Amino acid sequence: MEGLTINEAAETTGWSPRMLRYIESAGLIELPRTESGYRIFGPGELQRLRTLRELLARFDCALSDVAFAKRLASDPDLREALERWYEERPQLPEGVPSDDWLRWEQEKHQRLLQPDTPPRLTETTAA
Amino acid sequence: MEGLTINEAAETTGWSPRMLRYIESAGLIELPRTESGYRIFGPGELQRLRTLRELLARFDCALSDVAFAKRLASDPDLREALERWYEERPQLPEGVPSDDWLRWEQEKHQRLLQPDTPPRLTETTAA
DNA sequence: CAAACCTTGACACAAGCGTGGTAAGGTTGG
């Protein structure tokens, strides 16, 4: 045998066998299998599993959070989109004075509902 | 009024008023208040809220995921711990040959249960 | 002042997560 079986792994990592299967199914670890389908836990995976416990406890977060973080790490599109999102400042489209933009926002759906009123971009209250 | 109220914001962002409160309570946006406690939605927040919808739809992820990502972005400890975790390779402690290490793992709990057997680091099967 | 807003707090409910258990069946090793 090239590594530990699931019950042995459970004992040395502190996870239940049930949870080890669950964690695998959540994509957090990848386990090689024997010919007949038994999961094989090598030293690396055992370490990962212990570290994972520490992580969850220390930062009080969920498996799904770690799963999402993993996804983040491997999906640059997602990462970039998120970064742009939470760095998004109260930034107006250039060249539109704040008051106008706001009123424009405020009336948008009304404009959409009654398209008789043509969109006036420069005039608002004053002239 | 310096910005939109919650129902107006709901109309221009596509979120329900209920969800706008929920999103705020989840820490995803911060909303200034009037003296009497009314939430004020400025252009920036409206933009963020729209972007948020796109994000969730485009990447099929949950509010809690975005919340976690935000936490990630502002907590270097967490970020570092996670990075170390999913980059963790099947790496053995140096100087211990793989086979021994494995068997050592395998018997650790037995050693812990019957401490009569002194920890032998070099001998494994033979006695 | 009364209508139309806003606030918080609560109840409700579907869907998903984390976890345990159990059953039916294949594998392994003494």
Added chain:
DNA sequence: CCAACCTTACCACGCTTGTGTCAAGGTTTG
């Protein structure tokens, strides 16, 4: 061959998420 393991597939249960709705009460404004 049989006990002790492994596998997948289910059922169950409590907790969290996301969402709506409703009630009780303060604010704003025609």
